[in-house]
Amino acid sequence: MSTPTVVPTKSISRWFLFLLGAATTLITLGLWVSPAAAHVDFLGSTPANVSTVPGPISEVVFEFSGEADPITEDFRIENSAGESIPIRTVANDGDNKILVTSADPINAGRTKVLWALRGADGHKMSGSIVFTVTPAAATAVPAPEASGTPATTAPTSNAVSDGNGDGLAQSSPSPVTTLTVNDSGFAETVGVVARWLVYGAVLLAVGALAYLLWVHRGTRSESRRIVFFIRRAAVLIVLGSVVEWFAQLALWNGDGIGDLVRPAVWGELGSTGFALGTLCRIVGAVLVLRFVAIDVVPEDEREEASVTDLDWITEPDPSGSVMLDRQPPSTTLTRVRVESGPLALLGAALLILSESFIGHTASIEPRALMGVSDAVHLTSAAIWAAGAWLLAATLWRRHRQNEPLNAGLLATRFSVLATWSLVAVALSGTILAWAILEQPSALWESEFGRLLLAKIVVVIVIGSIGLHNQRVLLPALASGDESSEQRFRRTIAIESLLFVVVLLITSLLVIANPLS
Ligand code: HEM
Structure with missing residues (x-):
């Protein structure tokens, strides 16, 4: 095996942005062109x-x-x-x-x-x-x-x-x-739970890549665990999408299990945007699963160390030496370089793209604005939610293993991303909501509107905790106050749980009726 190729983080970041940009442009063009190409399209x-x-x-x-x-x-x-x-x-x-x-x-x-x-x-x-x-x-x-x-x-x-x-x-x-309401209720519940898991896994897979690139500084074993989470998330996306597909088949005609093997039902469901979205999700997840890999580099890239220390990254190259951190791996903070290559990032872009075919916004005009807003919403939600999950997981692990929390460094780096993500999520979410709701009163008169209000309330609570972290805890962390580290560990854990609630509401939101 050869020495891992050294690819500067910046160039991978550029790839990430480039691919997301390319995917967004494709959606935009696709969505813009299609209505104009036909005479009148059903939207x-x-x-x-x-x-x-x-x-x-x-x-x-x-x-x-x-x-x-x-x-x-x-x-x-x-x-x-x-x-x-x-x-x-x-x-x-x-x-x-x-x-x-x-x-x-x-x-x-x-x-x-x-x-x-x-x-x-x-x-x-x-x-x-x-x-x-x-x-x-x-x-x-x-x-x-x-x-x-x-x-x-x-x-x-x-x-x-x-x-x-x-x-x-x-x-x-x-x-x-032959389906009773109880049966359909069961299939419907399975569908909602599967969608909830898929949303969580999509956010984790995409957001964790961004977290590795822009936030994480930690030990090698921590970085390895994050890649482990990304891989598990990719597997969950595939499994959850398949379960959601079968739940949908079972519900399609009301003939229950029989519909799972009926080619006509497969054909009908296969011609919907839901099928395209599911396909995109599965292909994206497989790309992430297959091509994600990371490498760890010290802050000082000139340093070199024995290859035997890199056993988990790649097979050691008997003839070469590779870069490694200066201190023993369990205590040294290292920089993570995502060696995933463009294909894993393309997979992440496909996961984002998949949502443009699903949900109310898949059929609402103006399509270009909807496609871009959907992509921005999902990407920023992923960066924000997955960042909180991984930060919480990292700090709890350090706490359990009696390691120094070093929360200040991660908190400062995450806070910048979280602030921008909050702004992007709120703006894009408002655009999506404005397009879906026919009139303001539908916000409290429709099922969709009420769920949206519930979602916004939870997001406001998360945002307020984030603001408190930024205004109160970050300065305390910077001043070396140890008790604030423990408080930050707890508040970030609460934020993480609230993101799970937001996702549950979202899984119901995307199928709720927006009519008053
Ligand atoms: C002020 C804040 C927010 C507003 C107004 C908002 C609004 C919306 C709306 C209107 C939709 C479209 C539903 C549909 O297509 O039927 C949506 C989708 C979604 N939202 Fe949010 N949202 C907000 C925050 C968040 C946060 C913080 C997360 C992350 C946990 C999140 C995750 C999602 C996901 C995963 C989807 C489905 C995928 C998509 O269609 O893009 N949202 N949101």
């Missing part, structure tokens, strides 16, 4: 395709990229048995939106809405969306008609539409369903 709906909304509902809103003339007689609302539900009105609001109102409220069940329109150029388009209405009061009570209420919970609202007029509306009605 999304409320309720979203493949979503679950609490009943009763009587209005469905379709959004298109241009002026759309609805072909009223082709609109149809069907229940899970394929029976028609009478439509009261199909109205064009003059703002690229079509409002469909049912004569009676839809209280529960899988609901399919078929649409058709003529674009300004006369081109006919049609398609359909499917969503599940859950009974208002009872989530754990079997549906009135034994066949039950199948639920679907993919966060995407991409259309199942061919866009060329054929109307590929592919969720074939399933007259006989």
